[in-house]
Amino acid sequence: MMKKILTYLSCFLLxxxxxITINAIQQDANSVRVFEDYSSVEDCQFIHEVIGTxxxxxxxxxxxxxDLTQGALNDLKNRARALGGNAVHVHTNMxxxxxxxxxxxxxxxxxx
Numbered sequence: 001m002m003k004k005i006l007t008y009l010s011c012f013l014l015x016x017x018x019x020i021t022i023n024a025i026q027q028d029a030n031s032v033r034v035f036e037d038y039s040s041v042e043d044c045q046f047i048h049e050v051i052g053t054x055x056x057x058x059x060x061x062x063x064x065x066x067d068l069t070q071g072a073l074n075d076l077k078n079r080a081r082a083l084g085g086n087a088v089h090v091h092t093n094m095x096x097x098x099x100x101x102x103x104x105x106x107x108x109x110x111x112x
Contacts, residue, residue: 022063022071023054029081034073034088034104041089044109048083052076055099065100072100080106 035041054071055063063071080088085106092103 022067023052023075023078025074026078026081029074029077032077032080032086032088033109034077034090036090038089041087041105041107041109044087044107047080047085047106047108050076050079050083050085050088050104050106051101052079052104053099053101055096057098060098065095068100072102076102076104080104084108 033040052072052075054075055068060068076088076090080086083106085108087107087109088104089107090102090104094101094103
């Protein structure tokens with residue numbers, strides 16, 4: 001019985017190492033600008049609402065708050081870029097004990 005428990009525990013610990021990675025920024029999303037004030041995007045064309053998130057109940061203990069926030073920001077920029085946006089107006093940041101979620105609006109701006 002003890003061998004089974006140790007085997008399961010070992011498998012869990014080894015597999016948890018792969019859970020430590022965060023959302024990576026895609027190369028073309030590096031140019032997406034993020035703004036908190038609406039005045040920065042008011043002359044831009046609205047595309048769609050976007051949500052960026054990072055963290056889960058099973059891996060939040062292994063990822064720092066900074067990395068959770070960076071992963072959520074990367075996810076937000078990636079999603080905006082996938083829609084053709086080059087700017088995001090972030091209007092809500094939600095910090096939970098296990099994750100970070102950012103709600104925003106993707107915009108296409110001719111003058112950044």
